[in-house]
Amino acid sequence: MLKIRNGRDFVGGVTMIFAGLLFIWFGRNLEVGNSFQMGPGYFPTALSLVLMAIGALIILQSLVVEAERVEPQRPNWKAYFLVILAPIGFGVLLSGLGLAPTMFFLIVGVATASRYANWRHSILLGLFLAVCSVLLFTRLLSLPISAFGPWVPFLGDLS
Amino acid sequence: MDIFSNLWLGASTAFLPMNLLYGFVGCLLGTAIGVLPGLGPTATIAMLLPITFGLPPESALIMLAGIFYGAQYGGSTTAILINLPGESSSVVTAIDGYQMARNGRAGAALATAALGSFFAGTVATILLAMAAPPLAAVALNFGPAEYFSLMVLGLVASVALASGSLLKAMAMIVFGLMLGTVGTDVESGTPRYVFDIPELYDGLNFVAVSMGIFGICEILRNLESEQERSVGVKRVTGLMLTMSDFKRIIAPVLRGTALGSFLGVLPGGGAMLASFASYAMEKRISPNRAEFGKGAIEGVAAPESANNAGAQTSFIPMLTLGIPGNPVMALMVGAMILQGITPGPNVISDEPALFWGMIVSMWSGNLMLVILNLPLIGLWVRMLTVPYHLLFPAIIGFCCIGAYSINNSVFDVFVMAGFSVIGFALSKMRFEPAPLLLGFILGPMLEENLRRAMLISQGDPSIFLRSPLSLSLLIFAVVVLALVLSPSISRKREEAFTE
Structure with missing residues (x-):
């Protein structure tokens, strides 16, 4: 057998x-x-x-052939879920929300995958990267995404 | 001499202020990611590729190359200072380098690494300049059959020299080749595996694929074993080497450079193998071998020269034959294709400014790194205090925008997400992602040459054996495979990777 x-x-x-x-x-x-x-x-x-x-x-x-004994890594389901979901969320939200809010939600959301995350850091990082990415990608590299999409009231760019 | 006029042409390209600037940015970025564990050059180059689309080809490739060898420098800094190799190629440097740092000789270790790397980089650049034109000239006579055999040899050798299971690495190559067939078939115009998705008609985008299997996948693995880093570094003093240090490092640097240059040219070789092999060799033949593991300066000098030499010479097959030996080179091939340049032996004659400019920029980049690195060590160490829980969301953010900006479509973002899942599942089953990427990049070229060769021979497969060049390439591939499978060598190979 x-x-x-x-x-x-x-x-x-x-x-x-x-x-x-x-x-x-x-x-x-x-x-x-x-x-x-x-x-x-x-x-x-x-x-x-x-x-x-x-x-x-x-x-x-x-x-x-016998497998060598290795200590299995404890799976971190929460991290897998968040990290894999993040780009999908990014893709779904980008056209509606625009770059800045999408980036902010992406960062704050995915940061919770870490055991050491804390809300204050994540929110600050999210704001910082949202501003940076808008400046770098919509202003300097002129990608065709608006900073705020049509779903955002008042700020949104409907064109 | 022809070579001088060529180098002069290269210098006039590489020393344009704009190219110097991009080279500098590349080296700086490369050092930074080399310092940061958990972010490798493959993922970074994939992430930054979309940004370089708008640049002229010379600047784009100079910057990407700078990232690659900058990472070799950065990786050794953290290996020496805090025993945390930032790159796989500096793992062995940590053994003796960190001991030296504990003995209060961190400055000497860093200086040895920098000088050894610079010397090796210079030699490897000259080697590249001398070896490339004749190699490309030979390759210009290659027909489809020879090309096919050459690519087979390249793929076989790249598995042979990689670590881990041979069978699994072969499976990854074949799987990569299969993924390369997605998209419109060039010969017949028939769409293959596109599922009526218009974005897939051009094939899977290699930037999105590599960001998924290298960038995002690395994050998944890092989050499993996440630990807070505590960094305690003393001030680094005494960067000058004494006379006796100099005497001790000359021979190891020379040996490391020679071995690294040789191993770098081999497909699948490159920086990591070079550093491991040269450390193992030095440990056997050095007159001070008793000191190894306790802070022998030779244990820093040899692997650091070897990894830099290997990193530089791994450009040789990529630039002259269009055949990438490691994932970073695969990305460079992809970058060339995106810039509208067909990689292969024609690059030297068609794009001399690009070719020689890149070679000269490697030397100037090495010089910049030596000058840059030593005074900036304080900054690099401070970078290490950036905790990972702030770093990885930023990486994911940039990967998403990077994937989007390839074609300004979110489809590539989804491709990236999909391949992060595939890459992670494969890594759980202990399949290495590197051969997959090599297969993926070479797939279309391999198929095209196979079909052309068979058309020429009217369906007779013996065409691969009738051409003497093609035959010898195939024989060489078989020999390489046989060597790896033979028990004594496979034991040695295991040793080399565990040591």
């Missing part, structure tokens, strides 16, 4: 095989062609097969 000796590598190998299958599935309508005249699907399909083969080897290795 085979035993999984290295769970992390086993999952890694399965993930690689899954990734290969995904590329094959989504590329199923691409013309593969032949090795003389390769179609758009040839290279990705070939790579997917190679990736799946490597994935299988990784799985095989995880059944044979």
Whole structure:
């Protein structure tokens, strides 16, 4: 009876095989062609097969080679959630709120991911970076974002 | 001599006031991020790439290069002063450098690091200037088959020299190559893996991808093991080296420079490997080997010269062949493409001012760093007191704006967020992100050359074996792989990385 000796590598190998299958599935309508005249699907399909083969080897290795004992990091779910959500929030809010408020909320929000955060520091940092980014990006580098978007009453730039 | 007129052309580009200024800004930024642990040159260069779009190509690349070697200097400063290597390439410097600092010889250690780096940088620059034109001339005769084999060799060697599992690194390369196929197929115009999203027709943006897997992902990992840093540094005095110090560092600096220059050229090599290898070598052959670990000045001189030499010479394959050996070089290739320059052997003849200007700017940048670093040490140390809980929100903020500004669209911000998740999941399974980025950058070129070669040979794969150059490149790749897999070497490799 085979035993999984290295769970992390086993999952890694399965993930690689899954990734290969995904590329094959989504590329199923691409013309593969032949090795003389390769179609758009040839290279990705070939790579997917190679990736799946490597994935299988990784799985095989995880059944044979014992994993070294490492102290696992305690997962910090709050930090993962906030740090990954932050850019998404930024993208969603930017066009409506404008750069300054978006930046401020992003900084204050994401700062709470740290164990050492304190509100006073975060708010000051948020204000500081909001002002800096507006000056640097809308004034100096003239990106097409307004400092305040249409959702902000009175200050908002509706144009 | 031809080389002098070339260097003269380079000097007239590099010493333009504007380029000097951007070089200076790059070095300054590089040193700063080198000092700050948890923020590496890869993430910083990715973050700043969008800002350089508006600059002329020379200034943009000079500044980005400055960040890269500035980081090598900055990393060693904190390694010596507080035993906290800011960069992976200065990990070994911390061993003896910090002991020297505890013995009250911090000044001497810093001066040794700076002088050794400067000497190595100068030698490596000359080497780069001499080796690049003939290499590029050889590469100009490369057909698609040779190019394909060269890229395969580059990718294979970059896994061989990286740390960690070989299989996993290969998986990451292949996955990176696959990600590179997203977007419109150049030959047939067919959209691939775009899911009817118009932004994807140009492919995944490499700046967004690298900010995700290096910048944001690094933050996720740092927040797991977050600790308050307490920094207690005494005043640094006595920057002058004594005569006996000088005598002791000459040989290690020379050896470190030679080894570092060699390892830097290899794909996957570069600064980190160079510093580890030269420390290990010095520990074996130095007449003062008993002092190693207790504050031997050779233990600072050798790895510091080696890492700087390696950092400089890793530009050679990137500039002459268009093949990046490490993630930073991959970003430089990307920066060139964004500036409308096709990386490869044509750069020297098509853009001589850019090419030679960059080379000369490396030397002038090194000079600036020596002059800059020693008097500014107080400032760098104070930077360390910036707590991480203020630093990381700022990094995330700048990454978001940076991603947005690539195409002025929030789509790239979402791509970045997506790749931070992918990168983090992969790192949890102990897959290294660096080969992924190399594969991603080289993917389109690799595919194009493969398809062209097969068209020429009418579908006969033996074309890769019939051309002698292509054959020898492939044989070399196989030899490299075999060497890594052979048990004795893999044990040595393990040793080199644990030491």
